[in-house]
Amino acid sequence: MNIEALLKEADGAPIRIALTGANGAYARTLLAQLLLVPSLHPAILCDLDLEGLRATLSELGYPAERLVLAAEASDAPSDAIILSDDVTSIGELGFDILVEATGNPAIGYQAALSALESGHHVAMVSKEVDSIAGSHLLRVAARNDVVYTLAGGDQPANLLGLISWVRTLGLDIVAVGKSSEYDLVLDPDTGQLSQLDETIDGSGMLDHLDLGTSVTETLAKRAEVVEALNRRATADYCEMAVVATNGGFSADVERLHYPVARTAELADIYSLQEDGGILSAPGRIDVFSALRLRGEASFAGGVFVVVRTHDSATWRILAEKGHVVSRNERYAAIYLPYHFMGIETPLTLLAIARLGLATGYSQARGDTLLAGRAARDLPTGTVLSMGGHHHDVAGVNPVLVERGTVPVGTAPLYVLSFATTVRDIRAGELIAIDDVSGYDPVLLAASTTS
Incomplete structure (x- = not known):
């Protein structure tokens, strides 16, 4: 238009x-x-x-x-x-x-x-x-x-805009999401793999550049190659929580899958498990680490939607023109490889x-909660400081959960910021609001009325 x-x-x-x-x-x-x-x-x-x-x-x-x-x-x-x-x-x-x-x-x-x-x-x-x-x-x-x-x-608004475009066209959404902030860039000549200013030996990735016959096995091997890199950012979880709640999606697993994926593979990876993909059900939200060779264009922290193909002949024509369609022709990826802030x-x-128009929906369609699990043992008196480029909460792993599946009183992650633990919390425990003091009660009230 x-x-x-x-x-x-x-x-x-x-x-x-x-x-x-x-x-x-x-x-x-x-x-x-x-x-x-x-x-x-x-x-x-x-x-x-x-x-x-x-x-x-x-x-x-x-x-x-x-x-x-x-x-x-x-x-x-x-x-x-x-x-x-x-x-x-x-x-x-x-x-x-x-x-x-x-x-x-x-x-x-x-x-x-x-x-x-x-x-x-x-x-x-x-x-x-x-x-x-x-x-x-x-x-x-x-x-x-x-x-x-x-x-x-920013990605939440851009992704919701793409979702509204897809829904208006009547396409059946299977998955939505974004790439993580920094690509994984592989130099095929040296075998070095870089993420921003970190470089590791990524020569093992050369053997897994193709998805192969088993998507899940290939993704597991790729994950092993980049195990030394921290690919997960609290900001990613926060952005996907925003989209999940406003747009009506949910996480497939609470820590998200974070597959190492090439752009051309998105439709195969984000298909249902019965079709060889990683998803247990449709309507999921996720983040992937974009893998590319040195010199290839970046996904640039962009956003994507994976849909079912309603007519295989139509999507075969589109695949011939370079669009991303799964190998079984049942899924297609639609994406915007940018976010220009x-x-x-x-x-x-x-x-x-x-x-008088908004980028998203006028009322929430989902009920996803961005919560936190202790990343390590947190003794009584630990201050959960928030900081860094990605606004991480120290000692806490972000998770995406549905409010109806977790105990009442589970704390929103950012209500925990700068709060102090009032009991010993073991690694892996979901943190409740009663586990901390010094939080903002007004902010908590706003979350419970959401």
């Missing part, structure tokens, strides 16, 4: 954007793009590091004379960019849409809730917030006649403002 026609600019003032976590990596990509979209104005930028934020804005080419501190906002011109280090203050300033990108579960939730309750739209970047309170925030938005949505450009987000913001 013609997006320009759909989102054509109407007369009137630019759409005013408030952005929290404004000096983060995602925010930078959005701020860079907003310079190219005149109908969107970054009216309020909030971050604890105002000095760093000013430096970022200078690098991007924002005029210094347009930057105004929140304390001086009352006298600011209409094209001013107001800077604040207090997320609670932005409600007093004028904006149309909040883009929440702090990545902090408690702060992000409060910012989003306040915006919705005061009649402002919210585009959520902080998947940590949505994994806990997404369903609740959708209901708050509906009560206040505003839009709450995931921000396009803030570069894409303006489309979400325009869709909210012009059409």
Whole structure:
């Protein structure tokens, strides 16, 4: 469809954007793009590091004379960019849409809730917030006649968009998911295999580049080759929990399969076990590690949907054109090998403002919980700190479970962040809210009402 026609600019003032976590990596990509979209104005930028934020804005080419501190906002011109280090203050300033990108579960939730309750739209970047309170925030938005949505450009929104495209076409979905953030890159000349800045001897992978007659055996052998690499990230689980809940999917296994897969194999791997694949049932969500040879294009943390082929002749024609169809012609993979972060987000913001449309569904279709199992023994008094690029919770493995299959009181993973254990927890135990103290009760309440 013609997006320009759909989102054509109407007369009137630019759409005013408030952005929290404004000096983060995602925010930078959005701020860079907003310079190219005149109908969107970054009216309020909030971050604890105002000095760093000013430096970022200078690098991007924002005029210094347009930057105004929140304390001086009352006298600011209409094209001013107001800077604040207090997320609670932005409600007093004028904006149309909040883009929440702090990545902090408690702060992000409060910012989003306040915006919705005061009649402002919210585009959520902080998947940590949505994994806990997404369903609740959708209901708050509906009560206040505003839009709450995931921000396009990150995998959850992109995958939900692809799912809606597939469902509209009437195709039968078997599996959905994404690739992990970093590819596994094999150099066939040296046998070295790299993941980001880690390199191992991957010569054993050369014997398993083809799926062979047994998909499960080949995947097991590939997994052995890369056993030394940490391929699992909490962020992956969080993103898939968001999609599972909003889109109505569930994990096949709570720690996800994480197969080492080449793009051309997705339809074979994510088929049902009875057809030689890894799935016990349809409607599953998963993450794979993209394996490619040096020089081949990356999957780039993109997203995919595997569907049943409704007419073998149709899909045989498509396979001849290079589309990914399983060897038995019963399944096909449809995928977007990209996620452009803030570069894409303006489309979400325009869709909210012009059409009142969200990237996902207006109410949750599933009931998946992102929970945590102790990765090691956790003595009483252990602080479950959260940090790192992927917002891992120290000492805790993320798992995706259905709420109805686990004990009442099982804690959402990010409610556990920075809480302290009140009993000895053994490795492998599912952590309950009664096992910790120092959690945010407001955040917990939002999760239970989700």
